[in-house]
Amino acid sequence: MFAPLATSKAALGLKDDIALLSARRGHEIVVTTDAIIAGVDFFANDPPDTIAQKALRVNLSDLAAKGAQPLGYLLTLALPKSVGSAWLRAFASGLKRDQQKFGVTLLGGDISSTPGPLCVSITAFGEMPTGRAVLRNGAKPGDLVFVTGTIGDSAGGLAALKAKRREPQLIKRYRVPEPRVAFGRRLRGIARAAIDVSDGLLADLGHIADVSTVHIEIDAARVPLSAALRRAWGSSQATTVRAATAGDDYEIAFTAPRRHSETIFKAAKAARTRVTEIGVVTKGSGVVLMGQAGKPIRVKRAGWQHR
Amino acid sequence: MFAPLATSKAALGLKDDIALLSARRGHEIVVTTDAIIAGVDFFANDPPDTIAQKALRVNLSDLAAKGAQPLGYLLTLALPKSVGSAWLRAFASGLKRDQQKFGVTLLGGDISSTPGPLCVSITAFGEMPTGRAVLRNGAKPGDLVFVTGTIGDSAGGLAALKAKRREPQLIKRYRVPEPRVAFGRRLRGIARAAIDVSDGLLADLGHIADVSTVHIEIDAARVPLSAALRRAWGSSQATTVRAATAGDDYEIAFTAPRRHSETIFKAAKAARTRVTEIGVVTKGSGVVLMGQAGKPIRVKRAGWQHR
Numbered sequence: 001m002f003a004p005l006a007t008s009k010a011a012l013g014l015k016d017d018i019a020l021l022s023a024r025r026g027h028e029i030v031v032t033t034d035a036i037i038a039g040v041d042f043f044a045n046d047p048p049d050t051i052a053q054k055a056l057r058v059n060l061s062d063l064a065a066k067g068a069q070p071l072g073y074l075l076t077l078a079l080p081k082s083v084g085s086a087w088l089r090a091f092a093s094g095l096k097r098d099q100q101k102f103g104v105t106l107l108g109g110d111i112s113s114t115p116g117p118l119c120v121s122i123t124a125f126g127e128m129p130t131g132r133a134v135l136r137n138g139a140k141p142g143d144l145v146f147v148t149g150t151i152g153d154s155a156g157g158l159a160a161l162k163a164k165r166r167e168p169q170l171i172k173r174y175r176v177p178e179p180r181v182a183f184g185r186r187l188r189g190i191a192r193a194a195i196d197v198s199d200g201l202l203a204d205l206g207h208i209a210d211v212s213t214v215h216i217e218i219d220a221a222r223v224p225l226s227a228a229l230r231r232a233w234g235s236s237q238a239t240t241v242r243a244a245t246a247g248d249d250y251e252i253a254f255t256a257p258r259r260h261s262e263t264i265f266k267a268a269k270a271a272r273t274r275v276t277e278i279g280v281v282t283k284g285s286g287v288v289l290m291g292q293a294g295k296p297i298r299v300k301r302a303g304w305q306h307r
Numbered sequence: 308m309f310a311p312l313a314t315s316k317a318a319l320g321l322k323d324d325i326a327l328l329s330a331r332r333g334h335e336i337v338v339t340t341d342a343i344i345a346g347v348d349f350f351a352n353d354p355p356d357t358i359a360q361k362a363l364r365v366n367l368s369d370l371a372a373k374g375a376q377p378l379g380y381l382l383t384l385a386l387p388k389s390v391g392s393a394w395l396r397a398f399a400s401g402l403k404r405d406q407q408k409f410g411v412t413l414l415g416g417d418i419s420s421t422p423g424p425l426c427v428s429i430t431a432f433g434e435m436p437t438g439r440a441v442l443r444n445g446a447k448p449g450d451l452v453f454v455t456g457t458i459g460d461s462a463g464g465l466a467a468l469k470a471k472r473r474e475p476q477l478i479k480r481y482r483v484p485e486p487r488v489a490f491g492r493r494l495r496g497i498a499r500a501a502i503d504v505s506d507g508l509l510a511d512l513g514h515i516a517d518v519s520t521v522h523i524e525i526d527a528a529r530v531p532l533s534a535a536l537r538r539a540w541g542s543s544q545a546t547t548v549r550a551a552t553a554g555d556d557y558e559i560a561f562t563a564p565r566r567h568s569e570t571i572f573k574a575a576k577a578a579r580t581r582v583t584e585i586g587v588v589t590k591g592s593g594v595v596l597m598g599q600a601g602k603p604i605r606v607k608r609a610g611w612q613h614r
Contacts, residue, residue, distance in 0.1 A: 028328060
């Protein structure tokens, strides 16, 4: 079922325990890994193709935020006994579709049984001109802060699924995120720091603030919310706070010098990706969400806590 | 707790979502991934440092069997709520010890909570002169078949743990396998096909027979069994069958032309690794275990079935 997905020579036709990787001259390999677990990151009864797509895409999103060109991935499946071949076929079809969409190929992996919930762990590989990856630690006072797409839709989808409300647009964003691969590549040499929004917009900008040792100020009114989310949650400031602390967005948040603004919006247009300027980087530490009349909004929890 | 393990520049101090890998000129990167799950591959109450070591070592064993020099690894942990910081500290200490022993470093990873059993998934990276990896598909009629170490000890340890029998030597082999890294490297250019014994000696030689399209004949009397296993299971042919179909050995089974025999035993001595010649490769397909007077032994199940 998975062998047809291993189209690269590097995968050795899945006939060995290993894959062989090499980067073109002057390039390095960017590696990232993320696992999703039934009952935590998706629902066990979600369509299997969307589970596969989510597992792959959350990893492609990490590569995109660094400006890397995705190459391939390893797939580790821990399967409960209840999973049969029809489920696996649908799962593989989701991977196949996304392999074509993102130009990646299966390189290998590991399948085992588990008495626990389904777990899909992926390690993804990308290629990058050596030394040009956009890291978290480069933000400088004076930079502007930007974010792709809209924030909070995935959380809106999760809430709708829990409440059994029909919100197909939001649910789709929860199940199948849209990694900003084409746009991310254009941030090489433009963005000073970048991260993909998985823990929550404020939490992830907090990671940038921490390792860049800067302060980040976000204008609540500018945080981009979709029409679908406004319909579901209303247009109040509380919606913005909830959206900016929810996570699972897989958008790219990044900082760049003001002089690159025009280049950034041109790149966004070329990659057909919405980009919004949402704040500024200053001296100091931490992240603050600014409300009306320049008053900071108190936020109880910036985002997802890793345990 | 894990940051001190990330001593390579490639890990970016675990401060980003990615690691950056590059191979030396004329080298490629060998990648492998394997997950171990509580209740399947280890006992939830095993000492945490041995769980960490097993997770790392089963991956290093895959690299060793290909002749690669290990470099580093990604660690994905799915942790039940019951796991606390004392457990994690002990787990990290097991990794630290093995990092020093095998010259590898933590490159990154992902930690999440799970409502299910503890799962440790590792992706390991090694380096290899381009094109020199020892694959599964190179066995040729006329080759001799060899295996490192002894077979069945890990299964003996598992049986002892289940029966609550004290068999420290066998239990240690179950909990902490010994990847043959130093010896594996010496098989470059010598072995024609190699695999690490995880599914079972006969099952894994079956993988070589399949992809090399050859027949492999193993002499049951030559399958190396430890004194500890003979004490626990007796010295009958049934013990050999059970050992050769049990798996989890993490020894290297390989084939090589007869003319390399002397080189192989010299390499074994230099790497302080026991190596035994156990059979031959001929034309045909499949694997057979030969008993006394050249009679094939009927084996019900060659080894671990991947679901």
